[in-house]
Amino acid sequence: MAEDIVDVLIIGAGASSAAAAWSLSDTKMRILCLEQGDWMNPAGYPSTNKHWQVMLNPDYNQSPNVRRNEADYPINEDESAISVANFNGVGGGTILYSGHFPRLKPSDFKTQTLDGVGDDWPVDYYALEPFFAQNDRNMGVSGLAGDPAIPYHEPPLPPVPIGRMGEVMGKGLNKLGWHWWPSDSAIITEDYEGREKCINLGPCNYGCAQGAKSSVDIAYWPMNQRLGVELKTRCRVREITVDENDMATGAIYFDEDGVEHHQRAEVVIMACNGVGTPRLLLNSKSARFPDGLANRSGLVGKNLMFHPWGFVQGIFEDRLESHLGPMGTCMLSQEFYETDPNRDFVRGYTLQITRGQSAAATAVNHTLRGNIPWGADHHAGFEKYAGGSVNMNICCEDLPEECNTVTLDPNLTDSDGIPAPKITYRLSENSERMMQHGVNKATEALQAAGAFQIDAHGHTRGTGWHLLGTARMGNDPEKSVVNSWGRSHDVKNLFIIDGSIFVTAGAVNPTTTIQALALYIAETMKKNLANLFD
Amino acid sequence: MADVIATDSFLTEEQSLSLRALLDLIIPADADRGMPSAAELDLVGYVSEFASNQIAGIKTELESLDQAAQREKGALFGELEKNDQQTLCDHLRETDPRFAIAIAVQTLNCYYQDDRVVIALGWKARPPFPEGNEVPQADLSLLDPVRERGRIYRE
Numbered sequence: 078m079a080e081d082i083v084d085v086l087i088i089g090a091g092a093s094s095a096a097a098a099w100s101l102s103d104t105k106m107r108i109l110c111l112e113q114g115d116w117m118n119p120a121g122y123p124s125t126n127k128h129w130q131v132m133l134n135p136d137y138n139q140s141p142n143v144r145r146n147e148a149d150y151p152i153n154e155d156e157s158a159i160s161v162a163n164f165n166g167v168g169g170g171t172i173l174y175s176g177h178f179p180r181l182k183p184s185d186f187k188t189q190t191l192d193g194v195g196d197d198w199p200v201d202y203y204a205l206e207p208f209f210a211q212n213d214r215n216m217g218v219s220g221l222a223g224d225p226a227i228p229y230h231e232p233p234l235p236p237v238p239i240g241r242m243g244e245v246m247g248k249g250l251n252k253l254g255w256h257w258w259p260s261d262s263a264i265i266t267e268d269y270e271g272r273e274k275c276i277n278l279g280p281c282n283y284g285c286a287q288g289a290k291s292s293v294d295i296a297y298w299p300m301n302q303r304l305g306v307e308l309k310t311r312c313r314v315r316e317i318t319v320d321e322n323d324m325a326t327g328a329i330y331f332d333e334d335g336v337e338h339h340q341r342a343e344v345v346i347m348a349c350n351g352v353g354t355p356r357l358l359l360n361s362k363s364a365r366f367p368d369g370l371a372n373r374s375g376l377v378g379k380n381l382m383f384h385p386w387g388f389v390q391g392i393f394e395d396r397l398e399s400h401l402g403p404m405g406t407c408m409l410s411q412e413f414y415e416t417d418p419n420r421d422f423v424r425g426y427t428l429q430i431t432r433g434q435s436a437a438a439t440a441v442n443h444t445l446r447g448n449i450p451w452g453a454d455h456h457a458g459f460e461k462y463a464g465g466s467v468n469m470n471i472c473c474e475d476l477p478e479e480c481n482t483v484t485l486d487p488n489l490t491d492s493d494g495i496p497a498p499k500i501t502y503r504l505s506e507n508s509e510r511m512m513q514h515g516v517n518k519a520t521e522a523l524q525a526a527g528a529f530q531i532d533a534h535g536h537t538r539g540t541g542w543h544l545l546g547t548a549r550m551g552n553d554p555e556k557s558v559v560n561s562w563g564r565s566h567d568v569k570n571l572f573i574i575d576g577s578i579f580v581t582a583g584a585v586n587p588t589t590t591i592q593a594l595a596l597y598i599a600e601t602m603k604k605n606l607a608n609l610f611d
Numbered sequence: 612m613a614d615v616i617a618t619d620s621f622l623t624e625e626q627s628l629s630l631r632a633l634l635d636l637i638i639p640a641d642a643d644r645g646m647p648s649a650a651e652l653d654l655v656g657y658v659s660e661f662a663s664n665q666i667a668g669i670k671t672e673l674e675s676l677d678q679a680a681q682r683e684k685g686a687l688f689g690e691l692e693k694n695d696q697q698t699l700c701d702h703l704r705e706t707d708p709r710f711a712i713a714i715a716v717q718t719l720n721c722y723y724q725d726d727r728v729v730i731a732l733g734w735k736a737r738p739p740f741p742e743g744n745e746v747p748q749a750d751l752s753l754l755d756p757v758r759e760r761g762r763i764y765r766e
């Protein structure tokens with residue numbers, strides 16, 4: 078029997094993979110995606126149950142170390158100031174994400190030229206612009222055109238309702254004369270492409286039972302499969318194989334029964350995210366690549382960036398019903414996004430304004446903090462806090478530093494015995510100063526909006542949602558892992574398309590940019606098909 | 612009864628009595644607001660179904676509560692007069708900030724998901740899906756000053 082060789086093998090079925098597979102499908106090449114997790118069953122999501130508020134743990138917990146699903150791999154985070162949040166299954170992180178969808182800005186692609194920090198990207202905002210727009214259409218993105226903090230673009234669907242809380246916050250921000258805008262959101266606000274619109278269930282971060290949140294298991298994969306892309310689930314890749322000419326030959330993986338296979342391929346695309354991809358490359362050691370595959374620069378796993386994240390919560394007397402609506406997407410302020418030489422830090426942050434807590438969470442948090450008493454006054458205390466909380470999230474730009482790393486843990490392995498990643502990460506002084514500024518400004522905004530109580534929490538550890546920078550792009554093979562269109566400098570038929578390739582992090586949630594880049598890379602591959610490996 | 616599947620109690624009868632007394636101190640009924648006492652809910656059934664990993668902690672907390680009641684007042688907590696229960700509870704809370712914390716957290720979780728409570732608060736006693744919720748869009752002319760200021764991003 079002839080050996081089974083696919084044209085394109087994609088590892089991982091998350092945000093970037095889904096977009097690239099869609100784009101490449103029109104080449105009629107044989108495309109196979111291997112994903113270690115399974116398809117989701119939306120009927121099992123917590124919001125289908127009356128007790129959803131307590132069903133969030135542990136199955137839908139954002140930490141793989143708590144969740145411990147079969148598809149998860151453990152992560153050693155003992156030496157990290159931020160812990161990783163991800164999801165392993167068809168859809169990847171988009172299963173749990175909020176769908177907050179702001180784009181990186183033009184200045185984010187040239188931080189070295191503009192501000193003398195980080196590095197410039199080998200692509201710019203305008204090269205990605207058509208791919209942002211295409212991805213918005215494919216995913217189903219809502220928003221309001223005309224935001225003066227970003228080049229003009231028209232989201233295909235109207236914005237998510239910002240609600241009473243949005244109105245109150247908007248008025249407060251207007252008093253200060255600061256920028257704010259309803260957020261671009263990967264949530265459909267009208268029926269779209271056979272999907273039904275958002276009905277404001279709330280707990281988007283535990284899976285959207287309505288299918289209104291544009292997770293890629295819903296927005297992309299069914300379409301990809303109709304276009305002929307094959308997707309094999311519960312296949313965990315251990316290693317990418319190479320030949321003596323430094324060309325990738327395929328991947329060794331374990332199927333759901335733990336049986337080992339070697340899938341041959343002409344082209345391999347890595348889409349395992351900013352932790353999973355360096356882990357797999359570092360696990361793919363060979364005589365020709367003793368330090369891990371595609372790692373002659375020594376930069377695989379280095380320059381890990383999250384977004385240092387802080388919270389300030391305000392409580393309002395008015396019953397804002399702030400606990401209703403898509404929890405992570407409402408509005409943002411980018412007043413402090415761009416560098417201002419008068420501040421004691423470089424670059425900036427987004428203030429992401431998100432919905433309030435559910436009834437049970439409000440009761441627990443404020444009772445434990447002593448705000449709501451036990452006894453006869455409990456009810457009045459609860460009324461004071463219920464439905465009136467607003468969260469200001471401070472999303473700080475993280476600059477690349479080689480000391481922040483993903484390496485292989487010498488002892489820890491997943492259930493197939495594959496070495497697990499270890500994170501070593503600390504906040505820089507610049508980030509600390511930026512965070513303090515953000516906490517002060519968020520407090521000011523909540524005061525201006527009329528909050529009667531403000532609780533500043535500052536930097537919070539369990540916020541490692543954005544996994545970036547560990548196989549960076551660049552034109553110089555000594556200073557980067559992949560070139561300007563995602564191709565490994567060392568292995569000419571190996572591409573990386575996930576968040577690993579970010580050169581700098583910007584100060585926004587990254588997924589729209591990750592997907593635009595994946596579409597851009599796929600398009601460039603298609604243009605160069607005749608001489609892809611030159 | 613809370614709207615949960617009741618299961619066999621993981622508590623002794625004495626512990627159940629003490630638990631009910633404590634629950635009534637945490638959240639007593641409020642007739643004006645139509646709010647029940649937490650003691651009226653099936654906390655044991657709730658914990659068995661949704662928070663079984665908390666059972667051991669809850670039992671330990673009840674044991675120490677009964678021991679303290681024996682020591683200070685010569686009887687189990689559930690057997691004391693209401694006034695004595697209140698005094699002892701206040702004292703224990705003052706001396707130990709973590710007093711009955713597992714019980715309190717589960718009580719609040721159970722209480723604020725109970726149908727009667729949710730309805731009394733003016734919310735809907737049903738899962739979010741499939742009916743959903745109404746959230747109004749704000750008057751977006753509020754953005755006029757932001758628009759008027761013009762572009763703020765750098766090229």
Ligand SMILES: Cc1cc2nc3c(=O)[nH]c(=O)nc-3n(C[C@H](O)[C@H](O)[C@H](O)COP(=O)(O)OP(=O)(O)OC[C@H]3O[C@@H](n4cnc5c(N)ncnc54)[C@H](O)[C@@H]3O)c2cc1C
Nearest residue numbers: 089091092093113165169170174175176177314575586588
């Ligand atoms: C709780 C939460 C909230 C978030 N909110 C937002 C938000 O509001 N906005 C935003 O922009 N981003 C958000 N994110 C981040 C967002 O989910 C990620 O940026 C995005 O999913 C990254 O895409 P990716 O393609 O790089 O990787 P992922 O989507 O993580 O996909 C990687 C896939 O690869 C698979 N994989 C890994 N290793 C292997 C292997 N060895 N073999 C086979 N398969 C493998 C994994 O199982 C996974 O499915 C959030 C994330 C979380 C967890």
Ligand code: SF4
Nearest residue numbers: 275276278279281285
């Ligand atoms: S709020 Fe909208 S997007 Fe979020 S879970 Fe509910 S229906 Fe889905």
